[in-house]
Amino acid sequence: MSVESNSSGPLVTSLPPHDERPSSLRRQVFGRLRHDATSMFALVVFVLLVLAAAIGGPLAAWWTGHSPDAQYPNALSSGGLPLGIMQRTYLPNGISHNPHGGLFVLGSDALGRDVLVRVLYGARISLLVAGGATALALVIGVSLGLLAGYFGGWIDGIVNRFTETAMAFPNLLLAVALAVVVGPGLLNVVVIIAFFTWYYPARIVRSATVAAKEMTFVAAARTMGARPRRILVVHLLPQVWGPLLVYATSIVANNIIFEASLSYLGVGVPQPTPSWGQMLSDAVTSGLYQVDLSLAVVPGVALVLTMLCFNLLGDGLHDALDPKASRR
Amino acid sequence: MRRKIVQRLGGAFVQVIMVSILTWFLFFVVARFTGASPAARIAGRTATASQIALVAKIYGLNKPYWQQYLIFMGHLLHGNFGFSAVQQLPVSTILWPALRVTASLVFGAALLWTIVSAPIGAFGALRPHSLGDVLSRALSVIGMSIPVFWLAPMVSYLFAFEPTQGRFLGIPLGGHHSIFPITGYVDFGVNPVEWAYHLILPWMTLAIGFAAVYIRYIRAMSAEQLGEDYTRTAKAKGASTARILLRHVGRNLLPTLTVLLGADVAYALTGVFFVETIFNLPGVGYQGVSAILNLDYPVITGVVIVSAIVAVLANALVDILHVVLDPRLRRVGTS
Numbered sequence: 001m002s003v004e005s006n007s008s009g010p011l012v013t014s015l016p017p018h019d020e021r022p023s024s025l026r027r028q029v030f031g032r033l034r035h036d037a038t039s040m041f042a043l044v045v046f047v048l049l050v051l052a053a054a055i056g057g058p059l060a061a062w063w064t065g066h067s068p069d070a071q072y073p074n075a076l077s078s079g080g081l082p083l084g085i086m087q088r089t090y091l092p093n094g095i096s097h098n099p100h101g102g103l104f105v106l107g108s109d110a111l112g113r114d115v116l117v118r119v120l121y122g123a124r125i126s127l128l129v130a131g132g133a134t135a136l137a138l139v140i141g142v143s144l145g146l147l148a149g150y151f152g153g154w155i156d157g158i159v160n161r162f163t164e165t166a167m168a169f170p171n172l173l174l175a176v177a178l179a180v181v182v183g184p185g186l187l188n189v190v191v192i193i194a195f196f197t198w199y200y201p202a203r204i205v206r207s208a209t210v211a212a213k214e215m216t217f218v219a220a221a222r223t224m225g226a227r228p229r230r231i232l233v234v235h236l237l238p239q240v241w242g243p244l245l246v247y248a249t250s251i252v253a254n255n256i257i258f259e260a261s262l263s264y265l266g267v268g269v270p271q272p273t274p275s276w277g278q279m280l281s282d283a284v285t286s287g288l289y290q291v292d293l294s295l296a297v298v299p300g301v302a303l304v305l306t307m308l309c310f311n312l313l314g315d316g317l318h319d320a321l322d323p324k325a326s327r328r
Numbered sequence: 329m330r331r332k333i334v335q336r337l338g339g340a341f342v343q344v345i346m347v348s349i350l351t352w353f354l355f356f357v358v359a360r361f362t363g364a365s366p367a368a369r370i371a372g373r374t375a376t377a378s379q380i381a382l383v384a385k386i387y388g389l390n391k392p393y394w395q396q397y398l399i400f401m402g403h404l405l406h407g408n409f410g411f412s413a414v415q416q417l418p419v420s421t422i423l424w425p426a427l428r429v430t431a432s433l434v435f436g437a438a439l440l441w442t443i444v445s446a447p448i449g450a451f452g453a454l455r456p457h458s459l460g461d462v463l464s465r466a467l468s469v470i471g472m473s474i475p476v477f478w479l480a481p482m483v484s485y486l487f488a489f490e491p492t493q494g495r496f497l498g499i500p501l502g503g504h505h506s507i508f509p510i511t512g513y514v515d516f517g518v519n520p521v522e523w524a525y526h527l528i529l530p531w532m533t534l535a536i537g538f539a540a541v542y543i544r545y546i547r548a549m550s551a552e553q554l555g556e557d558y559t560r561t562a563k564a565k566g567a568s569t570a571r572i573l574l575r576h577v578g579r580n581l582l583p584t585l586t587v588l589l590g591a592d593v594a595y596a597l598t599g600v601f602f603v604e605t606i607f608n609l610p611g612v613g614y615q616g617v618s619a620i621l622n623l624d625y626p627v628i629t630g631v632v633i634v635s636a637i638v639a640v641l642a643n644a645l646v647d648i649l650h651v652v653l654d655p656r657l658r659r660v661g662t663s
Contacts (some may be wrong), residue, residue: 069460096486096614105590145513165343165346168343168594168639168640168643169347169594169636169639169640170594170595170597170598170635170636170639171598172598172601173597173598173635173636174350174629174632174636176601176616176632177351177354177355177628177629177632178354178358180620180623180625180628181355181358182358182362183362194370253473257475260477261475261477261598261601261602264477264529264602265601265617265620266620266621267620277477280477280478280481281477283481284477284481284606289481289485290485290489293485296478296481296482296485297482300475300480300482303475303478304470304473304475304478307472307473307474307475308469308473311469311472311473312469315469316541322477
């Protein structure tokens with residue numbers, strides 16, 4: 001893997017002028033990514049998703065005047081059933097001053113809450129939990145992977161035993177067990193998911209570090225008196241970011257499913273916070289999805305689109321980082 | 329070879345011990361600090377402190393932790409997983425029949441996804457960038473992105489529920505049909521045909537996500553093998569494509585595929601949680617989910633331990649099979 005030389009000191013003066021420098025890996029990767037239609041599509045979906053998570057919920061709530069947790073009895077039929085998508089009801093209580101107050105674009109759920117507003121707020125929870133858990137898992141995994149790969153010996157032994165054992169178990173199962181004991185909660189979910197995913201990045205970083213530490217520039221840095229911390233952070237960390245980036249996207253995708261599964265089983269993000277897994281499970285366990293399929297379709301499609309976006313991004317990054325492998 | 333197998337079994341044994349320690353630690357130690365202490369749970373919500381203390385004494389929950397763990401392990405070794413206060417049954421009586429159901433589901437699905445993905449993946453490797461390859465790759469990315477807990481209700485709705493309402497995909501069928509059973513399970517020993525009939529939709533649901541991943545695996549691995557010299561030699565000697573794929577490439581993929589299958593059968597044990605609940609199959613996942621809803625801790629503990637042990641054993645078994653199937657590994661081991 002070629003990487004821009006970012007070592008400091010006397011080497012800088014010997015570098016060729018800027019425009020003759022071989023283009024950096026980062027620039028090459030994004031250059032290739034730009035020409036890949038699928039990756040660009042995924043990137044657009046990703047941006048939309050982030051926008052939906054950041055401002056979509058409040059925007060929809062402002063437009064309709066429906067807060068995500070408020071229940072509108074008028075949005076249910078006289079039998080107490082949800083009305084389905086694109087329903088206009090007569091003046092939901094308390095928001096009669098809003099011109100769009102009667103409109104439920106994606107219908108209402110069993111409790112008369114606005115599905116559109118909830119699914120948009122759900123995007124926020126999904127990305128927040130998955131992103132937070134991935135970040136935490138990466139911090140733990142990368143540190144342990146770097147330490148294990150660079151120092152070897154007993155640190156390596158312990159980290160390896162842990163990752164091997166952890167990988168032998170169905171981690172959702174143990175996560176559910178832990179969540180049952182610890183109880184539901186946003187922070188709990190983030191920590192639990194990170195606790196059961198850190199060993200994937202740890203393994204990747206470890207093997208990348210083992211390969212990279214034998215390179216001459218590491219030996220050179222060591223000869224020049226660089227301390228282990230400097231070698232790890234300045235010289236080895238940039239070597240592993242490529243494979244790590246690919247992995248991070250797939251971990252985010254996995255963690256979105258992880259959070260949704262926990263919430264689906266009722267041990268994830270607690271009610272009434274809207275989350276996609278929770279919305280699905282509400283629709284399915286009550287059997288109401290057989291009356292109004294949109295209750296299951298809306299959060300489900302949101303999940304599938306998000307997963308698709310991250311999976312395609314991961315594939316695109318993988319191919320862009322290693323173009324030879326994909327052109328077979 | 330024997331030494332490798334013994335080594336692997338030893339490793340599996342250590343992992344089983346670690347599972348038991350972990351689960352015990354969770355439900356008997358961590359639970360004390362999160363308001364779900366085992367003695368208080370058994371004593372009930374209205375119990376006084378002295379009643380809880382009495383329960384703790386009867387169940388040995390006031391002894392030092394290491395003794396409690398040994399008691400727990402002793403019970404496990406005798407097949408005693410505790411007693412479910414919710415179902416008023418010993419946990420082992422609940423779990424053994426459930427394990428049969430789950431085994432039917434998981435192994436059937438594993439067979440299905442292997443059979444489906446092998447030819448599709450091989451085709452993609454033979455004709456890269458052809459229409460079929462592009463299509464199958466697109467479908468597999470989509471398949472990978474569909475979570476099983478969404479797929480299960482959708483499959484159940486489309487193929488089982490909607491036809492009974494006289495529609496399929498919203499199109500009127502002209503009459504009410506019951507194509508597939510919505511719920512229920514018939515044991516293989518009672519009626520094998522009904523058994524398969526009731527499991528078709530659950531198998532399909534569980535298999536789709538894995539089939540998507542396996543198409544990618546098999547395509548990538550076959551493409552690698554097809555670029556090797558030995559396939560070119562076989563081709564030059566006039567072997568047919570089918571023969572190259574089955575006898576040469578297939579034989580080389582077999583060991584790796586076995587290991588992947590073992591890991592994924594273990595991984596599928598989490599998928600059964602959702603599939604079994606939707607299709608009402610009384611398996612381990614179904615019992616697990618209802619135990620979570622009822623906070624039936626002994627059953628949850630049992631489900632976690634049994635599933636984890638099955639996962640560990642499945643992984644150990646395929647590693648041993650790997651040594652048997654791959655002659656290169658066999659020679660190194662016999663020293």
